Amino acid sequence: MSFYSLCGSVTLLGLFLCLSEVESMRTLKNVAVKSGGSVTIPCSYEGQYKANPKFWCEGYYWHSCSIVAYANSSGSTSVIDHPAQNLFTVELNKVSESGTYWCAAEIADKWQPDDRDYLYLTISQxxxxxxxxxxxxxxxxxxxxxxxxxxxxxxxxxxxxxxxxxxxxxxxxxxxxxxxxxxxxxxxxxxxxxxxxxxxxxxxxxxxxxxxxxxxxxxxxGGDTSGLNENHTEDSTPFDTLLTLCIISGLLLVLMVVGLVIWKHKRKHTANKGHSHSLNPKPCERAVTSSTVAEGQYKGSSVSEPDVTYSSVTISQPPMVSAVPPDNSVIYSSVKHQ
Structure with a gap:
């Protein structure tokens, strides 16, 4: 390889590395905040990074900074993404010390660094x-x-x-x-x-x-609060959604248990009512009997006794009994002596 070719390759490589380090992220540079106070910092990014994860990093050097919070998390440091404005905000509470911080969008490409910009946070009155x-x-x-x-x-x-x-x-x-x-x-x-x-x-x-x-x-x-955390609709977390579902499920379970208890109570009441009826049957109804008469002579002793007539009795299913028995409810039999 000639000397000029080597120089051209090095130049192109340097140009590529420089272009790869161009960042679109923008924020402020030296933010003043009172000790123990709070501040909200805006960080803007290019439209192609709307879907990329955003985060807040602490440390003087980018490659060794420590990630404090990702977007849509909550705590002492709250990072909220506002894709409609190509902006995310970082809310810091109870700030106690100065330091260097970074607004960043995660690229997840080994050939392209994360998009970022830094600022210095100054404790100052x-x-x-x-x-x-x-x-x-x-x-x-x-x-x-x-x-x-x-x-x-x-x-x-x-x-x-x-x-x-x-x-x-x-x-x-x-x-x-x-x-x-x-x-x-x-x-x-x-x-x-x-x-x-x-x-x-x-x-x-x-x-x-x-x-x-x-x-x-x-x-x-005019009521437009674009870029403010308190009006962002994505602030709810999966935990909040899960908690809501658990509450609804719990209420449905309680209603089901109450309904089951009421149903069992009614069923038991009905069973007890039927059982009481079986223990107190209706008064016996007068049965209708029919008989056939056979005549014979009793010879059981030497003492002369009147003839005895034997009859066989068949009991049929009683008819419905009214308050006053009908005239034909009793059948009389006649006995003839030999």
Whole structure:
């Protein structure tokens, strides 16, 4: 292989490796949060990764970072995917220390690395906001107040939109009242951002910054809360679904047991009623008898006795007996002496 061919191969290999490391994931860079406070961080990705698993990873180096939570899990760290917005959010509660973190989408291809972007989480009192979730109506306005410390008095202040990273920079010379985004600094370590003429498309994530610090803010317009965890329909877990099914099954089982107990009780009551009838039969009905008479002479002793007539009696099935016996209910037999 010639020297030029070798150089060309190395160049192509380097270009391939560089292209393979291009990431589409985007997030903030240096998020400020108070010690013990909470913050929600947006992470956006390209449309081709809608179905890929998303996760939050902690560690200075990507290859050695530790996965904290996958999407649609809950706990102290909650990761929620919003495919309709090509976005997932990471909600951190009771933050106690600074560190480097990664937003990532799992590619599961040995030739292609996971799509990711990193940020640094800073425990700081130097920048914060009055409210990190603000609501407004279409055509109306909202105001976000950003607070900064004396150390950031003279740093650059900005208001930025996350979806396209467009930023509005605060300068004291800009006093136009026709702009959709207006700044005001009260000189008491805070500046306000007012967005007017709101549209549905203004719903989304923003951030205010002072110097190198950033604090995310979500704005909802007209009830549209796209990108917020509390309104995401996929938050229910398989455990919740299983619990619901168990409750329904339990209720059905209870109803079946109650129905079976009632049925057995009724059956036993019916059996007892029949048994009481068998122990107390109806009064005996008068039987109708018929007889045939045969005459003979009794010679049992020397004492002269009257002749005895013997009869055989046949008992037939008694007819229905009325309250007053009919006239022919008794048959008389006549006896003739020889």
């Amino acid at each position: 130097d920048l914060s906001v009055r409210e990190n979730r603000v609501r407004g109506e279409e055509g109306g306005s909202v105001t976000v107040q950003c607070l900064y410390s004396a150390a950031y008095q003279n740093t650059q202040k900005q208001w930025c939109r996350f979806k396209d990273k467009k930023c509005w920079t605060f300068t004291k010379t800009e006093t136009s009242q026709n702009s959709a985004v207006q700044f005001s600094d009260n000189g008491n370590r805070s500046f306000s951002v007012m967005m007017s003429g709101l549209k549905k498309s203004d719903t989304g994530w923003y951030w205010c910054s002072a110097g190198d610090l950033e604090v995310p803010v979500h704005i909802s317009v």
